[in-house]
Structure formats: C-alpha cells, structure tokens
Amino acid sequence: MNHIAPVPVLTIDGPSGSGKGTVSRRVAEHLGWRLLDSGALYRAVGYAAGAAGLDLTDAEAVTRCAQSTKIRFQASADGGDTRILVNGHDATDELRTETAGAAASAIASIAAVRQALVDLQLGFRKSPGLVADGRDMGTVIFPDAPFKVFLTASAAERAKRRYKQLKEKGLNVTLASLQREIEARDHRDASRAVAPLKPAPEAVLVDSTGMRIDQVVARVLAVVQPQ
Ligand code: C5P
Numbered sequence: 001m002n003h004i005a006p007v008p009v010l011t012i013d014g015p016s017g018s019g020k021g022t023v024s025r026r027v028a029e030h031l032g033w034r035l036l037d038s039g040a041l042y043r044a045v046g047y048a049a050g051a052a053g054l055d056l057t058d059a060e061a062v063t064r065c066a067q068s069t070k071i072r073f074q075a076s077a078d079g080g081d082t083r084i085l086v087n088g089h090d091a092t093d094e095l096r097t098e099t100a101g102a103a104a105s106a107i108a109s110i111a112a113v114r115q116a117l118v119d120l121q122l123g124f125r126k127s128p129g130l131v132a133d134g135r136d137m138g139t140v141i142f143p144d145a146p147f148k149v150f151l152t153a154s155a156a157e158r159a160k161r162r163y164k165q166l167k168e169k170g171l172n173v174t175l176a177s178l179q180r181e182i183e184a185r186d187h188r189d190a191s192r193a194v195a196p197l198k199p200a201p202e203a204v205l206v207d208s209t210g211m212r213i214d215q216v217v218a219r220v221l222a223v224v225q226p227q
Pocket of ligand 1: 016038043101104108134185
C-alpha cells in the first residue's frame, strides 16, 4: 500500500507566560516549519466581539461573531512581527493587551466558538511541518501529533516575564495585578468544561522556571530531533 506520511506537528501547550509564544516561534524558525498562534485567534474573536459591542457572555452572538470574523496572519513588510488582521483591520497591537487576553479567555469557554475555529486551525497543517502553540493543541486539535510538549513555569515567574514584556512596550501595569490576572486566567482555562488546559498524557513536560529561553528552545527541539 502507498501511504502518504501525515505532515508532522509539534504541539506546545501551556499557560500564559510560560514562554510558549517565543519558544514556538524560535522552534518553528529553526525547523523551517509553519507556526500556528492559536491564542491569537481567540484574542481576535474577543476583540471583534468587543468592537461590535457584544456581551461576551452571550454565547449565540459571540458564536456568530466567531463564524463571521475574518482573521488573517500577514508577514510584516519590514520583516518585524507577523501582523494580525481582524476583518481587514491591523489589530496586532490591540491583541497583545491584557484586556484582549481576558476577553479571549472569556469567549474561549464557549464550545461553539471553539468549534468555529477548528477548520481554520487544521488548515495550518502544511508541509514541511507545523508548530502549534495553544492550550488544546495536543489534546483536541491535533491529537495525532507525533510531538507534544507541555510548557509551564511558576505563576510568579510568568508574571515577572509578562511584566517585563509589557513594560518594554510602554504599557502601564503592576506586577501584583499581573500575577492576579494570570492566576485568574489559569484557573478559568484549567477549570472550563470544554477543552480545559491540561497536558496530553503523552506530552513531554517542560518547566521553564529559572531556564533561559535558548535552553528551553534546545529542550523542545530535542523532542523533535532526539540526539
Ligand atoms: O495564548 P494566549 O495568551 O494568546 O491565549 C489567550 C486566551 O485564549 C487564553 O487565556 C485561553 O483562554 C484562550 N486559548 C484557548 N485555546 C487555545 C489558545 C488560547 O482557549 N488553543
């Protein structure tokens, strides 16, 4: 029989601030694979729903919004960060804020919203491979992925990292409020009924507390390319 090998996927799931975003991007660059930032999709829907003045707890309205929102990732003209277009508007900067993260987390607990984003995510699986960053990449979206990582770090360390990132972007936040928000979001993501944040049974657990980013990248690459 003539089997076509499925396109390989490396799933990197974990809580916010675990370093998933940076690690996923660097690992994808190193492997020459595509990158799916699934959190950006939830942020985009939360943003679109907010911009339309919807009540984020109105499951039907937010689901219709998720089904109709056009989300596009576009390489930036100056070689910088990938731009994210939401219904044609470059919302990259707005999507990075804590407000957008909280809105994403709220609408992400609606099962029909998650369903509306499934095909879009599956479409990222193209040759030569995909690095998929999120909460349910290894458990729900790509359960057959040959490589799975669950990346964590302590809440205190994650709050510190996020604080540094946001400060560098000139945003005005306090460390204590960030840690509280991170813990609240973790709790909501891990305790929701649909696609809760949890490691796939076969995922390799990587705790990045106290590790430098290049050490984490090397550790994750070793899952795909064992020495
Ligand atoms: O990863 P990021 O912080 O951008 O994700 C924002 C929110 O989107 C998360 O807090 C989570 O609620 C939701 N999310 C999700 N499933 C994913 C990715 C993100 O529920 N695969």
